[in-house]
Amino acid sequence: MSGGSSVRLDQWELRDFDPGAGPVEGGEAWLAVAAPGDTYLTLVNAGRLDHPYKARNEHAAAWVRDREWRWRTTFVAPEAGEGETVELVFDGLDTFATVYLDGAEIGRADNMFRHWIFSVGDRLRAGETHALEVRFDPTAVALEGKTPPPPWAAFTDRISRSKRNLMRKAQFGWGWDWGPDLPTVGVWKKARLEVRPRARIDDVAFTTLTATSARAETRIDVELSGTTAGLRTEIVLTDPQGRTAFRQERDAAETAPIPLTLDAPQLWWTHDLGAQPLYDLTVRLLDGDRLLDETTRAVGVRTIDLDQSPDPDEPGATFFRFVLNGMPIFAKGACWVPTTSFVADVASEPYDRLIAHAARANMNMIRVWGGGIYEPDLFYDLCDRKGVLIWQDFMFACAPYPDDDAFVASVRAEVDHQVRRLRHHPSMALWCGNNENEAIHRIDVDVSGVEVPLPGAVLYDAVVPGMLATLDPTTPYWPGSPGGGAHPNSMKAGDVHDWTVWHGIPPIPDDRMVEPFGYAPEKIVYQRYAEDTARFISEFGIQAAPALATLKRWMDPADLDPESEGFHLRIKDESKKALAMIDPVTGPPATLQDYIDFTQWTQAEGLKFGIEHFRRRRPHCSGALLWQFNDCWPCVSWSLIDYDGVEKAAYHAVRRAFAPVLASFGELGDGAVELWISNDTQSPVEDRAVIALTTLDGRAIWSEEVALDIPVDASLSVWSGVVPACDDQVLTVRSTTGAYEANRLLTVPVMDLKLDARARPVMTARVVDGALEVELSARVYLAFVHLVSDRADLEFSDNHFDLRAGETRNIRVTGASPVTAAEVSVRCWNDRIAEA
Ligand code: BMA
Secondary structure: EEEOOOOEEEEEEEEEEEOOOOOOOOOOEEEEEEEOHHHHHHHHHHOOOOOOOOOOHHHHHHHHHHHHHHHHEEEOOOOOOOOEEEEEEEOOOOEEEEEEOOOEEEEEOOOOOOOOEEEEEHHHOOOOEEEEEEEEOOOOOOOOOOOOOOHHHHHHHHHHHOHHHEEOOOOOOOOOOOOEOOOEEEEEEEEEEEEEEEEEEEEEEEEEEEOOOEEEEEEEEEEEOOOOOOEEEEEEEEEOOOEEEEEEEEEEEOOOOOOEEOOOOOOOOOOOOOOOOEEEEEEEEOOOOOOEEEEEEEEEEEEEEEEEEEEOOOOOOOOOEEEEEEEEEEEEEEEEEEOOOOOOOOOOHHHHHHHHHHHHOOOOOEEOOOOOOOHHHHHHHHHHOOEEEEEEEOOEOOOOOOOHHHHHHHHHHHHHHHHHHOOOOOOOEEOOOOHHHHHHHHHHHHHHOOOOOOOOOHHHHHHHHHHHHOOOOOOEEEEOEOOOOOOOOOOOOOOEEEEOOOOOOOOOOOOOOOOOHHHHHHHHOOHHHOOOOOEEEEEOOOOOOHHHHHHHHHHOOOOOOOOOOHHOOOOOOOOOHHHHHHEEEEEEOOOOHHHHHHHHHHHHHHHHHHHHHHHHHOOOOEEEEOOOOOOOOOOEEEOOOOOOOOHHHHHHHHHHOOOOEEEEEEEOOOOEEEEEEEEEEOOOOOEEEEEEEEOOOOEEEEEEEEEEEEEEEEEEEEEEOOOOOOOEEEEEEEEOOOOOOOOOOOOHHHHHHOOOOOOOHHHEEEOOOEEEEEEEOOOOOOOEEEOOOOOOOOEEEEEEEEOOOOOOOOOEOOOOOOHHHHHEEEEEHHHHHOOO
16 A cells, blocks of 8 residues: 555564663674565675585574564654554564564564554654664574474474464475475565555455456455544546546445446456456555555456366365356466475565476466465466466464464464455455365374364454455465365365375375375376376375586585485485385486486476376366476485476476376387377367377387367377387377377386487577577487586476477577577486496
8 A cells, every 4th residue: 555655674683682681782783674675695795604505504593483582673753644553564573573662562473474564653753863773583592492292103202392283374484395494584575654534445356256357246345543524536447459448436435335336347367278367456546636655456357166066077076166157177287386495585476487397388377375474465466467377375384373362363464464465366266275184184094093173263264264255355265285075185076186196195095095195106106197187186196306507506516426324314205215116117326417407307207197197087076286397406306396496307397297288198008009189178179180100210100090079178089009018109189280299108117218329309599689499309219408508597388308300499598698608508317328
């Protein structure tokens, strides 16, 4: 909201003290820090701390959490007119903070996820300088004597050590199975003084109730506060072309919601289905001609529903599918984690790049996972503009939570703040109560045999949905992911986290596990995705190492060895799982380069296999969100894009598997193979498919052509045959019109393929307008062909593919600055055989 003037509080100083000892003379000097700002990075810049992401430094930063931190600044008090008030506003404080103005305590904070507003007008003298100080207590001190609710056996250690579930603070900050243990502290969002007019706009909401291309019923809500007598409100809706679609002026005392019918509305769609027209909704509060306050929000006209009706073709099961503007969609995407552990570091670059990457990978949904943060406005704006839906978890993950009055009150303030901040975004598709709390609790109950209720369940079952019923009644709500059905992870209803592959957690056909846990290679092979008959898979994933150049940028040369202790510090999950995962696919790695190649290949092939299976099951399955899209630091994880922004092989495999029209082979056992076409577009696919079996050196064994007529929103089997496993053959499918990308089936693991060890791609490259245009061709079959570079900013229009005998591909390589041929080289699996 703007209107009254405001004084930015962005120049601060910080320093640490012995907890509770108070200021002491001497010692380290105060360090300048901009707010929002991060304490660790400030220390790094000042030379007091080695960068926690570099080398083995993570644990050397552990002292930071045990200190008391003070942030201070000064400001000149603004002039406040008749009837105006001055407020001190923090958009976020991390976390246990006491605020002092000129030495006197004026308030406390204990929740990182809400804003804090302190009325300070009475204490200020206009034009004079005042001192502001915020004391952050170590979390251990703030929580002294408090015990977390009884934790689960599997998670006991970490939770009781950090007590993370007692604080409304980013849960991943205490370490996760992909993230370092670096809990943050400080003024992590903007701070300012605001001169508030005698009345102001507190909130503006825009809701689409019904929408077709002919007509939309919408509603505008305006909330004002203060003394509104004699004031007027002006409400203007401007269409995406800048024309006034609606304008109303009314007495400010009038607060009823405004029903608004729009004829021929410009509907907001995901990028794969249509355009992203945004309207501007502006509300002004006027005193005669004087503008007291003004708010503008970019809004979209669209409806979003969650269809959970019975699935007529799978008795006993119900759908879990998003319906956008009346159209059922297949949700394709990934789970999102914070872009860095240093969450106050608000650089926009990773957001721009990552959301563009998501859209480019044919993703139409991102899940903001509940162990991270409610992302900054920029993230949601980008999703609106790029046509990517958001599944938004509330920030509770993998823990039991308290439900005492103080905790619930804190959660209420947080929910109120976040829902009001985000509800107007057309990309907002779902609010979800938590990540995995019900599912882990249920496993714990099953294993222990002791039936106890989930601590904190009231939050997701009553508190949050109760608030949403008034704050945002049209966006669907889901209590916890996974959830629904007789078991939270049941494949018959709701959503599923499929961790059979990787974690060895057995599938839940209905209401219970049917086999024991275990991650022996044969228990976790990626082919087990084929057993998944779920409605919607909101997590599934396979780990892979980042690019070698990324590891080199962050690690000590001595640790560039998968056996070294330093390397293991980069793998926060149990490192033996990766070895079990790749064993049947590539065999064990001998070198670091092997480790990178083998894990990247297995991740790419496994996710391709899973996504193709899930899409063949449309409409019974209506969504696949893989774990995880991005990284918060340079590490080995399930991400598709590493911390430095380099795409792993799986990024491209996923991009292809998520294409709007997909041709994929499904194996039924004993050599029986089916070809399926999955059509997620709004037009039928009328085409022909050429299916061919060839030897690796390009000799045709047979080829067949079938006619395709695939209706909209459908997945159909169009061909079947028998293709016995063979180490010298590849089954391919291609379109005769380019309606879909070619695909292939290898019937043996890559390590058993009889590839020609001497064969290499023929590469030509030329620079055109600062981009590199590369042509790659093959005389015989080449597996895992990919371009690599030491530059992290490069983007490849295509990468990590196999080349068939006689095939040529063109790739465009672009970067933040011009790309030269010398910066890019090509590798493939055939090289590796030559090396071995
Ligand atoms: C899930 C997530 C995360 C975790 C991931 C990988 O279940 O919700 O908690 O990081 O699996 O183990």
